[in-house]
Amino acid sequence: MECMSAIDANAQNTQANGDVVRTLRPALDRVAHRLEEHIDTPEPAVAKFVQHVEHLRGKMLRPTLAFVSGLAVNPKLPEDDKLLDDVVTVGAVIELIHLATLVHDDVLDESDERRGKPSVHAAHGQHAAIILGDYLFARSFHLCSTLDTQATALRVGEITALVCAGEMEQMGGRDDWAMTKDDYFRIIERKTALLIGAACELGSRHGATSPNRAHEQALLRYGLLVGSAFQIQDDLLDLAGDPKALGKPAGRDIAMGKPTLPIILHLDTAACRTCARPFHALLARVAEGDEDAHDDLIDALDSTGSLAGARDEAMSRIAQAIESLGALPETPARAHLAALAEGALNRQA
Amino acid sequence: MECMSAIDANAQNTQANGDVVRTLRPALDRVAHRLEEHIDTPEPAVAKFVQHVEHLRGKMLRPTLAFVSGLAVNPKLPEDDKLLDDVVTVGAVIELIHLATLVHDDVLDESDERRGKPSVHAAHGQHAAIILGDYLFARSFHLCSTLDTQATALRVGEITALVCAGEMEQMGGRDDWAMTKDDYFRIIERKTALLIGAACELGSRHGATSPNRAHEQALLRYGLLVGSAFQIQDDLLDLAGDPKALGKPAGRDIAMGKPTLPIILHLDTAACRTCARPFHALLARVAEGDEDAHDDLIDALDSTGSLAGARDEAMSRIAQAIESLGALPETPARAHLAALAEGALNRQA
Numbered sequence: 001m002e003c004m005s006a007i008d009a010n011a012q013n014t015q016a017n018g019d020v021v022r023t024l025r026p027a028l029d030r031v032a033h034r035l036e037e038h039i040d041t042p043e044p045a046v047a048k049f050v051q052h053v054e055h056l057r058g059k060m061l062r063p064t065l066a067f068v069s070g071l072a073v074n075p076k077l078p079e080d081d082k083l084l085d086d087v088v089t090v091g092a093v094i095e096l097i098h099l100a101t102l103v104h105d106d107v108l109d110e111s112d113e114r115r116g117k118p119s120v121h122a123a124h125g126q127h128a129a130i131i132l133g134d135y136l137f138a139r140s141f142h143l144c145s146t147l148d149t150q151a152t153a154l155r156v157g158e159i160t161a162l163v164c165a166g167e168m169e170q171m172g173g174r175d176d177w178a179m180t181k182d183d184y185f186r187i188i189e190r191k192t193a194l195l196i197g198a199a200c201e202l203g204s205r206h207g208a209t210s211p212n213r214a215h216e217q218a219l220l221r222y223g224l225l226v227g228s229a230f231q232i233q234d235d236l237l238d239l240a241g242d243p244k245a246l247g248k249p250a251g252r253d254i255a256m257g258k259p260t261l262p263i264i265l266h267l268d269t270a271a272c273r274t275c276a277r278p279f280h281a282l283l284a285r286v287a288e289g290d291e292d293a294h295d296d297l298i299d300a301l302d303s304t305g306s307l308a309g310a311r312d313e314a315m316s317r318i319a320q321a322i323e324s325l326g327a328l329p330e331t332p333a334r335a336h337l338a339a340l341a342e343g344a345l346n347r348q349a
Numbered sequence: 350m351e352c353m354s355a356i357d358a359n360a361q362n363t364q365a366n367g368d369v370v371r372t373l374r375p376a377l378d379r380v381a382h383r384l385e386e387h388i389d390t391p392e393p394a395v396a397k398f399v400q401h402v403e404h405l406r407g408k409m410l411r412p413t414l415a416f417v418s419g420l421a422v423n424p425k426l427p428e429d430d431k432l433l434d435d436v437v438t439v440g441a442v443i444e445l446i447h448l449a450t451l452v453h454d455d456v457l458d459e460s461d462e463r464r465g466k467p468s469v470h471a472a473h474g475q476h477a478a479i480i481l482g483d484y485l486f487a488r489s490f491h492l493c494s495t496l497d498t499q500a501t502a503l504r505v506g507e508i509t510a511l512v513c514a515g516e517m518e519q520m521g522g523r524d525d526w527a528m529t530k531d532d533y534f535r536i537i538e539r540k541t542a543l544l545i546g547a548a549c550e551l552g553s554r555h556g557a558t559s560p561n562r563a564h565e566q567a568l569l570r571y572g573l574l575v576g577s578a579f580q581i582q583d584d585l586l587d588l589a590g591d592p593k594a595l596g597k598p599a600g601r602d603i604a605m606g607k608p609t610l611p612i613i614l615h616l617d618t619a620a621c622r623t624c625a626r627p628f629h630a631l632l633a634r635v636a637e638g639d640e641d642a643h644d645d646l647i648d649a650l651d652s653t654g655s656l657a658g659a660r661d662e663a664m665s666r667i668a669q670a671i672e673s674l675g676a677l678p679e680t681p682a683r684a685h686l687a688a689l690a691e692g693a694l695n696r697q698a
Contacts, residue, residue: 142503169395
């Protein structure tokens with residue numbers, strides 16, 4: 001989830017985006033510092049596990065979105081240290097919750113690697129991973145309670161519970177290859193998109209000189225759409241991406257019994273209703289790591305246009321996300337958010 | 350941890366304590382209702398797991414202590430609905446965090462039973478247990494943020510992080526039979542006593558008509574001492590208790606490589622310094638479930654007075670806890686807190 005960043009957005013760099021990036025970098029450095037000073041501890045027994053968070057940190061997509069969203073509603077944000085400090089805190093809070101969910105996800109997914117490095121549970125065992133995740137949740141809620149208003153802590157608590165609800169629903173849907181598109185979209189909106197949407201919503205709330213519900217709602221919608229598109233792209237890469245670039249084996253979702261959009265679209269096609277049983281047998285062989293079966297699966301998904309169909313769903317969400325930015329004044333930050341959205345699908349890992 | 354309750358305190362009932370219990374029962378009903386309405390959900394995929402929390406609930410020690418602590422600083426608490434409502438919220442918040450840690454502890458300890466019922470991870474797998482625990486943490490912090498003041502959310506976040514730090518330290522100390530008494534006491538204070546102390550501290554903070562730091566500190570100290578004594582008693586029961594009454598096999602701590610006070614005291618004795626190696630061999634046989642070895646272990650611990658020594662440590666903490674109540678006005682609630690402390694060690698499960 002970390003590959004979309006200010007740097008990707010810079011791919012289609014403009015002078016304006018360059019200015020945004022110049023103010024973004026020091027803001028992200030402040031987020032990193034806020035985050036580290038808040039979880040650091042002199043106790044070796046605790047530091048041994050906490051130091052792992054350093055390896056986990058990606059390109060800080062959520063803090064990036066929180067800051068650029070704040071900038072989109074208040075171009076003078078970098079000069080207002082109080083507002084900037086609150087946006088930095090919001091970015092650190094949401095990144096901490098994201099890191100906690102990554103640590104627990106690695107236990108759930110039994111992944112031994114995270115960004116090419118050993119996952120916490122691979123390095124220290126799953127007990128350590130469970131407790132480190134709990135510790136990060138606790139530090140995040142603590143940091144959130146340092147903000148002047150409780151409204152943000154309420155929102156963060158509500159959203160975190162919904163992320164867990166999405167995880168529970170996905171768990172309940174394991175091996176349910178008859179999952180509907182609607183179920184799939186609701187699950188990814190909760191487990192992936194909500195925290196991204198919250199970064200945009202709360203970044204704009206704390207960055208604004210005066211509250212503007214319409215701006216917060218437009219940015220929440222933008223984040224939800226970009227986050228959903230990003231998860232669809234993740235699912236496509238898991239099926240058809242390059243394992244080397246991904247740093248993890250292909251087809252893990254199928255091995256874990258997770259229905260993803262291309263599979264759901266394929267089983268929805270008239271052509272496939274007659275062939276569900278052999279297709280399930282094919283999935284079982286893919287789950288066992290049979291590479292020929294994996295090639296056959298890609299061919300089958302192509303034959304019904306299900307890979308292209310999933311890509312179209314992601315692209316239409318990116319288009320809607322950019323459209324939602326229309327509610328904001330035209331600024332370099334808004335252009336940067338549009339570039340971030342476009343960059344979301346141009347990645348191989 | 351749930352066996353100390355208003356009901357046990359009633360063992361040594363007095364008219365005064367009877368009055369406390371009469372106001373306690375409706376308060377605990379309100380806590381149970383606040384807790385349930387806050388975690389309930391109409392979504393079957395989520396409700397399937399959340400319903401387990403119902404089985405997990407014990408006698409609500411922490412909400413009991415929050416309410417009685419509030420009553421000890423404000424005898425009119427039951428008539429002040431705003432203050433009472435905040436104390437009910439504090440009780441529900443701390444009980445939710447306790448339940449979240451129980452759900453994750455069962456994964457850490459690989460326990461299949463909790464109070465004679467299947468644990469969440471035994472019933473639904475450890476993935477469900479990890480996510481349900483995360484969900485309960487999130488709902489707890491959300492509920493905490495509904496209070497007027499952020500100070501309590503800050504304190505709860507700080508304490509929850511320290512509880513996790515205690516768990517990490519205990520994990521780091523697995524199979525370290527050379528652990529010192531000081532290390533052991535610091536670990537149990539964090540992983541068990543802090544949340545109990547916080548219930549007393551925050552119950553009195555929200556129950557008081559005007560803030561009184563001295564009362565909060567005295568009740569925090571009371572809770573820390575009672576909580577530590579309670580954990581020592583737990584450790585004694587795990588070694589020498591009746592498995593039927595406990596609803597779990599004896600000697601689990603040794604099987605999990607957890608040094609507990611009687612073992613530490615035994616290895617501290619001059620008599621044992623010469624016999625550490627054979628004693629470690631004995632512990633290894635106990636860990637394998639050898640019942641003769643377990644009897645030999647009890648004899649060895651008795652021979653150095655280590656079981657009695659651990660019991661004395663627990664009793665002296667109870668005495669200090671009751672002494673700490675001297676900072677509070679003499680009320681039926683204060684007498685009830687003293688009775689709760691005395692009841693803490695009179696249990697077989």
